[in-house]
Amino acid sequence: xxxxxxxxGQCLAGILSMTxxxxxxxxxxxxxxxxxxxxxxxxxxxxxxxxxxxxxSAITTYTLHVPPTVASVTVTATPENxxxxxxxxxxxxxxxxxxxxxxxxxxxxxxxxxxxxxxQSSYVITVHRDNNILSSLTVSVGTVTPVFSPARLDxxxxxxxxxxxxxxxxxxxxxxxxxxxxxxxxxxxxxxxISPLAPPGSDTLITILVRAPSGAEKTYRVTVKRPPPSSNxxxxxxxxxxxxxxxxxxxxxxxxxxxxxxxxxSLTVTATKSELNAVMSAAGSVIxxxxxxxxxxxxxxxxxxxxxxxxxxxxxxxVSTRPYVITVFRDAR
Numbered sequence: 001x002x003x004x005x006x007x008x009g010q011c012l013a014g015i016l017s018m019t020x021x022x023x024x025x026x027x028x029x030x031x032x033x034x035x036x037x038x039x040x041x042x043x044x045x046x047x048x049x050x051x052x053x054x055x056x057s058a059i060t061t062y063t064l065h066v067p068p069t070v071a072s073v074t075v076t077a078t079p080e081n082x083x084x085x086x087x088x089x090x091x092x093x094x095x096x097x098x099x100x101x102x103x104x105x106x107x108x109x110x111x112x113x114x115x116x117x118x119x120q121s122s123y124v125i126t127v128h129r130d131n132n133i134l135s136s137l138t139v140s141v142g143t144v145t146p147v148f149s150p151a152r153l154d155x156x157x158x159x160x161x162x163x164x165x166x167x168x169x170x171x172x173x174x175x176x177x178x179x180x181x182x183x184x185x186x187x188x189x190x191x192x193x194i195s196p197l198a199p200p201g202s203d204t205l206i207t208i209l210v211r212a213p214s215g216a217e218k219t220y221r222v223t224v225k226r227p228p229p230s231s232n233x234x235x236x237x238x239x240x241x242x243x244x245x246x247x248x249x250x251x252x253x254x255x256x257x258x259x260x261x262x263x264x265x266s267l268t269v270t271a272t273k274s275e276l277n278a279v280m281s282a283a284g285s286v287i288x289x290x291x292x293x294x295x296x297x298x299x300x301x302x303x304x305x306x307x308x309x310x311x312x313x314x315x316x317x318x319v320s321t322r323p324y325v326i327t328v329f330r331d332a333r
Contacts, residue, residue: 068103165195304332
């Protein structure tokens with residue numbers, strides 16, 4: 001019986017000893033995580049915005065994304081203890097300009113703190129010199145406005161009402177960057193057709209996303225403006241091959257007379273539309289379709305009679321209409 005109690009006691013003592021060891025070990029690990037570096041900074045800043053995460057003396061690793069146009073950054077480190085020695089990128093300094101590697105690459109900048117006692121801690125900033133920009137952006141119809149600049153993200157393109165599609169071409173500066181147009185992956189420099197555009201009177205937004213090798217993204221936006229159909233059914237010019245218009249031509253004046261001598265046995269009326277996409281007709285035939293500005297109509301004139309020419313302009317919207325009437329009198333002798 002005595003031997004049994006002794007064995008049980010020894011077993012319990014062993015279990016208790018193991019529990020204490022594990023508990024102490026757990027406390028030690030928890031303290032290491034919460035304490036952070038032994039030698040600390042009270043401040044850390046970079047000349048370019050966007051340091052992630054926000055500075056905390058307990059956090060030792062950071063990232064920063066900069067555009068490819070940024071060739072260097074200035075790092076400023078302030079220790080909690082003013083007597084602490086600091087090196088930035090291997091140089092003894094608390095404020096140092098550091099040259100970056102080529103666009104599309106990353107660079108680690110180490111900030112090493114050393115106490116007089118010899119204790120050391122390090123903070124690291126990884127700077128990604130992202131190359132997520134375009135080198136060119138073109139469209140097949142209209143003009144990109146304002147003139148393309150890699151740093152500018154928003155553009156507009158004005159097209160005519162009749163344009164229902166266009167092609168857009170984007171070229172990345174870094175061939176290792178990814179490119180998407182309207183959510184579709186595409187190779188740099190490869191044209192992408194946008195069809196159909198939004199109806200006349202509406203805008204079409206085209207997005208161009210560039211993803212740097214580091215994963216940083218930049219989005220360019222092109223708004224294609226397609227105006228509503230024109231209601232302009234006016235003429236900009238009206239002439240006759242003989243005689244003179246009375247009154248003189250004016251776009252808002254629709255009725256004219258012309259008197260010619262008996263020697264004139266025919267007459268041609270020539271008209272020019274104000275709106276290229278309007279349709280102009282006379283004598284039951286189209287004399288200037290959409291896309292053609294000028295048309296003419298001719299007729300024989302009876303001796304001592306009246307001949308009437310009617311030129312009708314139908315606006316692009318198909319609703320607005322203007323009839324111009326020219327009445328020609330030919331003398332009897």
